[in-house]
Amino acid sequence: MKVFRLALPLILLMGLIYTFNRQISIQIGGETITLPPIGKFVDPESGFWANAEIELSESNELSLEGFKGNASVYFDERRVPHIFAENEYDLYFAQGYVVARDRLFQMELQTLDASGRLAEKIGERALSRDKTTRRRGMPYGAEKALEMMKQDAKTWEIVNAYADGVNAYISSLEPKNYPLEYKILDFEPEEWTPIKTAHLLKNMTRTLAGGNNDDRTSNTMEYFGADFIEKFFEAKPELNDPIIPPSKEWDFERIPVEAPDTLFKPASAVELGEYERPEGVGSNNWAVSGSKTKSGYPILANDPHLSLTLPSIWYEVQLRAPGINSYGVTLQGTPGIVIGFNENIAWGVTNVGSDVMDWYEIKFKDETQKEYWHDGKWKPTTMRIEEIKVKDGETVLDTVIYTHHGPVTKVESNINEEQKPVYHALRWMAHEASNDIRAFYGLNRSENYDDYVEALSHYVAPAQNFVFASNKGDIALWVNGKLPNKWEYQGRTVSDGTDPLYDWQGWIPFEHNPHVKNPERGFVSSANQESAAPDYPYYLDDDFAPFERGRRINDKLATMQDITAKDMQEMQMDSYSYYAETLLPSLLEWMDRDSLSETDSEILQLMKEWDYFMDGDEIAPSFFRHWSGNFYRAVFYDEYETTEATLRYPSRDRFVEIIKAEPNFKFIDDIDTDKVETRSDIVTASFYETVAELENYLGEFGDKWKWGYFIDNDIDHLASIPGLGRQNLFSSGSSEAINATRGGFGPSWRMVVELGPEVKGYGLYPGGASGNPGSPNYDFMVEPWRMGQLFELNFMKEEPKEYLYKLELK
């Protein structure tokens, strides 16, 4: 009894310490929540409390081990670092140091994700994601990129300088200084290596060029027929305004490729869910020439649209060293500036979205999968064993088979009569060796159009529409990247992995990439729409963004004169919807008004008076979006749901054209009813459905129906940790408007640059330089962003006398 009395508190004590030192997973209503080790976590000395910022950093001189150079970093009032160095090694070392100091967790999370190592640090719940990452060949692609970087002395130097800087910061850290997320997820920072830069770059390819519709297109072609495909995915909407204006004449002949006589029909297979391309990952950019501006010098604008996160995917920096003085935003993990300007030029990017991801149906010799049929013979496969470590668990070994196309994934078929699994190999741009850093290095230092073109020639992926403007008065746009030379529609369906005619037969020569310089109309622009007019000799894709944003930008720029930076800033916030303009009048016309209640009439009146701006303070945008969505679904879902195969849905702009032109379009009829419905029937039914759903979801018709609430604009934390984001922002915009804010997507950076003898930049992103949720700087730009503000960017010509604080790296 005595022993028991003695032992019990001791056992409890040990038990308590043990429990409080470990992560705990608890089940709440079917969901598993993982709590950080509570004892470690709430310790005021070294737990999360240590990350609460209670005083501003002070100027300091830091002696960094192993660093023989010298760099001065001045932080301005928004805490943007301005780096002054005397040589390139010191410059990029300092960039690595400073980025790590503000965004270490972001750098680590992104590269762990890009290399399929999340499970190693976070545990089993990330295992399935890691497996997909490995199977996609992400680490494989990064290894190839690394090899190519090693071959370029300059790139290799700066990648290593950057790594050294990052590591100098990491080695200065004690556990109590670890960024907050490490404490929440309970792991420690690890050393940075050059291959992580490669991982980060491949991650951008995954984000921007990592989707395709091959399975869906194949299935849809099979199920609804080639006519349906032609009607919805080949005919371009009339209002489409391609990026390179149709007036551009092409002065070359394409390099021909041979196409097969008939298109391969693949075994119907369930679509691989992770690869679908969501809309929302796109962007706007444009440049106007001096002939249209007040100053007589060009103005350039860019707002890339991405998933909005805290911290932001972007980070502002100024790099100043002999030969370079550039300001802009960077991606955490790569040296250099990705979007920005210098004393002579400005540049920006939007996603091209060309088809650089193709699936090939593989014919294996037998279950060993050691050989596959191609070009009339059996060829050997190679095996790559992916070792996935799991925190607190057993290491998982995943064997991935590689063909010359790429890695193979097994696809379960639920349509195929014989119920045999199907194997698809992936040919993907991310698997190419690439040294994109070299392109940004060149852009950062470019002084004119020729320099810009030279820099672009090094760029591989993900293909971007690079907009350009210079002090000399030039404006230009290149649809740029390494692009496969394809026959028309090659790769939009699942390809025949046995026939070499389906392989990528070559590349479009750099000089043949669509481009335009100083067009007569006085402006260039891109909003992810078609790259060029149908007369462009090469095939790039059949699936670009709907026409609305591109046309709106061009319509506005065409009529504007005496343009100022403020005009461009306002234009970035333009929320006009061509979708509403082209569809709503017809919906109102087809609406049967026989049995309307008073509220219904009020709503219809509101819609009639609406000016098509997706303004947060208006109710009409909410109603329109929901009504048009219900209408679209009513037309297609009944037919689409008659098969289990996943199919491809028509894009909204083409849908609007067809539905207006064809009152007898057979999909209008609801096949689940005996009656043959007309547009009027469907539109009216959708109207009542919408009213009921909005009443249910938002409450009674009134202020609560405002678009600012319905748009569901959230900025989640990068690792989706609750409490560390910003939710429910009352915003304007829509995916079809220039201000393409919607849900968790939107303009992740807004920039306007006025060229001239003194280049002036304006910009912001919804976040802050600091990646520390305990700092007021973490999210301070979210509200200005929501309101459409831009800050004047502090582009320093020489070392400043006034600054917030300074770090001297020695």
Added chain:
Amino acid sequence: MILLILLIITAYLINLVLPWWGIAITGFVLGFQMKPSSGKAFGIGFLALFLFWSGQALYIHLANDGILSTRIAEMLGVGSPILVILITGIVGGLVSGLAVLSGGLVKDSLNKESKN
């Protein structure tokens, strides 16, 4: 009273060299040395670290304008940063209370052993 103050001072000192559970060691040793009765042992042990930890937390919370504690409150699903401060105090207090209690009991049983 002295025990309370000693607990806080030693907790502060040990935390400079050991991780958070160092407070268990100092608590145990002090419980062993000063051998308070069981009720008081747990009570004073708890109170000392409850005050020390939640005091520090409160200070940081105020100096930081509640920015981080509010976010952590949401993350943990507890609705208010004050609760986070309380949880901080309770965690420290529990460990310390049990440590002091254990120390006292061990000393107790050793004494009884030597008497026999």
